Amino acid sequence: MAFLEVTGLKKRFGNTSVLHGVDFTMEKGEVLAIIGSSGGGKTTLLRCLNFLEMANEGTIRMEGGFTFHAAKQYTPAEIREMRLKMGLVFQSFNLFPQYTALENVYIPMQLRAKEALRAEYPFGHARREAIGNAKVRNMAQAEKLLAEVGLADKMGNYPYQLSGGQQQRVAIARALAMQPDILCFDEPTSALDPALTGEVLRVIRSLKDAENGRTMIVVTHEMEFAAHVADKVIFMADGVIEEMGTPEEVFGNPKSEKCRAFLHGEKV
Amino acid sequence: MGFLDVTQKLFEGFGVSCLLFILTLVFSLPLGLVISFGSMSKFKPLSWIVRTFVWIIRGTPLMLQLFVVFYVPGLLFNIQLFSGDNGRFTAALVAFVINYACYFSEIYRGGIEGIPKGQYEAAEVLGMTAVETFFTVILMQVVKRILAPISNEVITLVKDTSLARVIAVAEIFFVNEMDYLAYGIVWPLFYIAVFFLVFVGALTLFFGWCEKKLSYYRV
Numbered sequence: 001m002a003f004l005e006v007t008g009l010k011k012r013f014g015n016t017s018v019l020h021g022v023d024f025t026m027e028k029g030e031v032l033a034i035i036g037s038s039g040g041g042k043t044t045l046l047r048c049l050n051f052l053e054m055a056n057e058g059t060i061r062m063e064g065g066f067t068f069h070a071a072k073q074y075t076p077a078e079i080r081e082m083r084l085k086m087g088l089v090f091q092s093f094n095l096f097p098q099y100t101a102l103e104n105v106y107i108p109m110q111l112r113a114k115e116a117l118r119a120e121y122p123f124g125h126a127r128r129e130a131i132g133n134a135k136v137r138n139m140a141q142a143e144k145l146l147a148e149v150g151l152a153d154k155m156g157n158y159p160y161q162l163s164g165g166q167q168q169r170v171a172i173a174r175a176l177a178m179q180p181d182i183l184c185f186d187e188p189t190s191a192l193d194p195a196l197t198g199e200v201l202r203v204i205r206s207l208k209d210a211e212n213g214r215t216m217i218v219v220t221h222e223m224e225f226a227a228h229v230a231d232k233v234i235f236m237a238d239g240v241i242e243e244m245g246t247p248e249e250v251f252g253n254p255k256s257e258k259c260r261a262f263l264h265g266e267k268v
Numbered sequence: 269m270g271f272l273d274v275t276q277k278l279f280e281g282f283g284v285s286c287l288l289f290i291l292t293l294v295f296s297l298p299l300g301l302v303i304s305f306g307s308m309s310k311f312k313p314l315s316w317i318v319r320t321f322v323w324i325i326r327g328t329p330l331m332l333q334l335f336v337v338f339y340v341p342g343l344l345f346n347i348q349l350f351s352g353d354n355g356r357f358t359a360a361l362v363a364f365v366i367n368y369a370c371y372f373s374e375i376y377r378g379g380i381e382g383i384p385k386g387q388y389e390a391a392e393v394l395g396m397t398a399v400e401t402f403f404t405v406i407l408m409q410v411v412k413r414i415l416a417p418i419s420n421e422v423i424t425l426v427k428d429t430s431l432a433r434v435i436a437v438a439e440i441f442f443v444n445e446m447d448y449l450a451y452g453i454v455w456p457l458f459y460i461a462v463f464f465l466v467f468v469g470a471l472t473l474f475f476g477w478c479e480k481k482l483s484y485y486r487v
Contacts, residue, residue: 050393076398084395094390098408098485107404108394160486178394 001063003028003215004182009058010070011044018044020239021058026215026232028063031208033230033247034219037262041239042219046184049217050088051079065181084112087180091187093167095159101170102155105142109177113138138177145173149203165196169203176207183207185218201225223263227251235259274444274456281443282463285429288357288439292364292425299365300372307377325370330363331431337363338435353438360432364425371421379414380406383487409487419475423468 002025011019019041026032034042047053049060051068060068065085068074074082095104113134121127146155149169159167168188175183185204189197201222207214208229220226226233226247233250235243235258243250243259254260306318325333338359341349350359383406391401433442440460448456 052389052392080395080397083393086393088393090386090390092386094384094386096387096390096405097487098412108391108396111400111404112395158485174394 001061002026003030003063005059005061005063006049007059007061009045009048009055009060011041011048011053011055018239019048019055022236022239022241024234024241024244026217028215029213030215030231031213031229032217032232032234033226034217034234034236035221035223035226035250035262036236036242040236042236043186045236046088046186046217046219049182049184050086051083052088062181084178085181087175087178087183089168089171089175089183089185089188091190093159093164093171093191095167095170095174097159100156100158101146101151101162101166101173102139102142104159104170105145105174105177106139108174109138109142110135112178142173142177145176146170148176148206149173150199163196164192165199168192168200172200172203172207182215182217185216185220187219187221189220189222197222201229205229223251235262237262274459277443278440278456278459278463281438281440284357284437284443285432285439286467288360288364288429288432288437289426291361292368292429293422295361295365296368296372299369301376303369303373304376304380307373308380322370322373325367326374330367330428331434333363333367334360334431334435337366356435356437357432359435360437364428364432368421368425372418375414375417375421376410378417379410382413383409412482412485412487415475415478415482419471419478422475423471426467426471427464 004026006022006024009019009022010017022041022045024032034045036042044053048055055068055070057070059070060066062085066082068082095101096107099107114131117127117130117134121130143152143155146152149172151166151169151173154162154166154170159170162170168191172188188204189200192200204216204218204225207216218226218230228247230247233243233245233247234241235250235254235256237256237258242256243254250259251263254263303318303322307315307322309315309318338350338356341347350356387405387409388401391405396404429439430441432439433445436442440463444456444460448454
């Protein structure tokens, strides 16, 4: 079985069908790029994988993680648990404006640590001490992650004091902090000035090149990036996967008419 | 009418006005949040009932509401809910709390609905529960957004307390009225204005300070 296995995924909004049955698999450590023109269902697919939208049909299975059947009902707690196996970086960053870069990374980690510790220690001094220890640990981890995305000197800054590229790098650190098994990016550079896209793409690339490379799914309009960083490329159009393969196959010799037209349009 | 005499009476009346002001805020600020949750409820009948109620309260004069709260229980149902000076004060407080809670609820609703969806989604993908999301992510952004409209309402409330006079609550106008009307003396009226100006001035400084305290981030 593949690490991630998506089968027959369908999603409708009212009467509009956005995904008409998406199937794909990916292996651990792979980087999957999803390309295609707007309205093709790329973002909806990513949102279904993160349970921001609930698929109407199909299954999502992560080895050693979870199995999601669209037909089943899940409690908010169960969804939360599945969701934490996935990470998502948004197009518009969505940092919390009232917190510093460091707090943005640290607070979500600490909330989860607290939840776990509350279950472990019912009450009292031991719990307070454990939470205090978790705070020190998580704070250090948050600092380390921000340093890794090149923001060691910006930890105390609020989001409005950071450039778009810096905000997106904080958002990446924040997503990494939750230690997801698969990290998803929804057009991570589309809201950025062209001059700032490079720094974000470099960070994503560095995650792939790290010792145990991250498993990532990147929805992107950056064809260069998809061609050079992805192990596998999916071209989506009208709610289905039109073309799937290595970057060489998809960019070099696309079989689908739509994919050829799309790539041609991109190059013009 | 000596100056000291008037001053003393004004302070007495002002004390009652202040108490009405403070108690109204204490009850209506939280009640407004409850009402706003009601009007935002996904359970449609509840949201319709609450919104209709808010429409009625915001759509009728506060003075009318004071009369209704104070007189209607006795006249229609023969229930003596509010008797004596304390009763009058309580009736005024009830009317004020309901009225202001409705206004606050609409301010809260605007503040909460104005928070971008992305903030909720970011909190969701980071595994936060609904309660955690509200308290760690949403609340402080709402506070910042609603500070200016809330301060407007609060300043209006200072002056609205004088409406309690219509059901003979011994607020700042009522205590002195007999004197200045009977003797045709005008200056106490301006003296009353000074009380209000000083109070509102202090509130303005307070809200300015709050705004400054919240200026470390932008929403």
